[in-house]
Amino acid sequence: MMTDGQNMPPQAAPAPGSLGSWWRQGLRSALFLSPDWNGLRATPARTAALLLSLVAVQLLAERLYIAGPASFYWPALWEGWIGTLVLAWACWWLRPRSEEGSGAALFSLLIALALPITLVTSLVLVPAVRLDWHQQLGPWGWWGLWGAATLWLVAAQWLLLWRSDTTAWRRWPAGLLVAAAAALPVWVQPSAHWYAEATADERPARLRLTQELLELQPALLERRLQALQAGRSGEVELYSITFAPYAPEDVFRNESALVDGLMQDRFGAQGRSLQLVNHAGTALEHPWATALNLQRAIRQMAALMNRDEDILFIHLTSHGAQDGKLAASLDPLALDEVTPQLLKTWLDEAGIRWRVLSVSACYSGSWIAPLAGPGSLVMSAADAEHTSYGCGKGSELTFFGRAMYAEQLRLHTLSFEAAHAAARPIIDAREQEAGKTDGYSNPQISVDDGARRQLALLVERLGRRGS
Incomplete structure (x- = not known):
């Protein structure tokens, strides 16, 4: 039932x-x-x-x-x-x-x-x-x-x-x-x-990798390094390297050229400067901005300069990441990215005593602590938490490069500290005007007292030269 x-x-x-x-x-x-x-x-x-x-x-x-x-x-x-x-x-x-x-x-x-x-x-x-x-x-x-x-x-x-x-x-x-x-x-x-997507006019020229170019590049670097002049005893002189490893955007090539010219014209680096640039349009003119070429350039300048007196200035300009890596691109080449730890290792190994290091990239404040120390002035376009501005396809210069180098150091002062301090409010105002959405980039600087004194001696010499 x-x-x-x-x-x-x-x-x-x-x-x-x-x-x-x-x-x-x-x-x-x-x-x-x-x-x-x-x-x-x-x-x-x-x-x-x-x-x-x-x-x-x-x-x-x-x-x-x-x-x-x-x-x-x-x-x-x-x-x-x-x-x-x-x-x-x-x-x-x-x-x-x-x-x-x-x-x-x-x-x-x-x-x-x-x-x-x-x-x-x-x-x-x-x-x-x-x-x-x-x-x-x-x-x-x-x-x-x-x-x-x-x-x-x-x-x-x-x-x-x-x-x-x-x-x-x-x-x-x-x-x-x-x-x-x-x-x-x-x-x-x-x-x-x-x-x-970029239009046909906006697309970057692609590197045409030929056998002739592959053979030219090592010889080009060697010629540029051999042409560098040795330092003169008793004179504080400045050696300069600009490093622009990101080929797809012209702004980094432009900034490299500006800073290199400024170091020659205003800081007496004629015969002691080198541009390392990744760009299809400069492959016959400048050695590539690779990690190995940067290391070789540092080593050669260290061999030529009077390390107790002379100052090595390095300006790096590219896109940056929060992990500290500097973007590197030159298709079809595969490139290693430079980090602050690598740069410090190369400088220490070369025995560079006096250093001015400038990093124009997003999140570049992460480079300050690893590179700061005795004999060093380190400055960045942003802190470790914020992007910088002006690194897009339509930009002639980054906001940091324009305010710091094209304006302050070119027109107003030979002091990196004074130029950095004056550039900060200018960059802030321009970022607000441009509608930057993630907050003020907040450029950073760290200056060792020894580096400050050595830079003062350089400026004093440049003043005597100009008088």
Whole structure:
């Protein structure tokens, strides 16, 4: 005989609700209205569909910011998920008891409410970028738009969490997690998904690697090194190396030429200067800016200079990374990247006593501590936490190179310290005017007293020469 339970058909699981239902409740939540949880049940497939919809809208908006051809950077898809993980952690922390308000459903609705906010924000910001409104608004107005959009998202998500079925003492930590989820992408700075493609006129010339060029380059370096003059006893003289290892952008070649000319004209380095440059247009003129060539140049100058008196100046200009590596590129060659530790090792091994080291690159403040010390003046275009500015394809000089070398040292002073101090507020003002979004680059400097005295002797000699 069958029991009543055996006669009854199995009860079907409640439907998870259509995507339209989730988006409707997401819109209500985005407008700070209480959502209707009836009929909403999270499943892995539904949560994935909501998340992919949001990502698709974000990718489309990011593409629309760029006018003209753009290429998609696939590895960026694996970055930038830390904020989403923090949101999921907040939902787990709250752990609502009801099925409708489960942690998975709460997370799904948080994603759903972000969709209308992203759409509205994109409708405002995309035209602002495409029509150059952000230039008219200035950095504060532009940041105000971004801040309003971020505040809207954080407030809507925080209110949804607050209304969830949970104990009050869990709400505040969850709210802090929501704010952290919004702030983390700004701090971590994941790679962009879309990058504007260069036009035919903007594309850098590609190095044509011929047998003649391969044979010429070692001979060119040797001729340049053999042409360097020996130091004169009793005279403090300056030897100069400029190192520009990133070929795709002209700005670094330009800065190398400017600084080299300045060291010759203003600091008496004629016959004692060398440019190492990676660029397709200078391959017949300058030795390549490779790590090995830099090491060889340091070694040769050390052999020629009076190490108790003479000063070695090195200016490095390229893109920089937070790990301290200086970007090097000269396709199709494979190049090693120079680091502050490598440079210090080469200088120490060569026995260079007096050093002026200048690093024009993003995050170049990370070079200060490894290179600072007795006999050294070390200066950078940024601190270790910020980018510098003016290193794009359309730039003639970096902001640091222009203010420090083209203006202060060329026109106003022979003191590296005074030039650096004067350049800092100029760079700050220009970065604000240009709309730099990650904060002041904050150029750094470290000066040893011995290096200061030796540079004063050099300036005194240059003054006698000019009188």
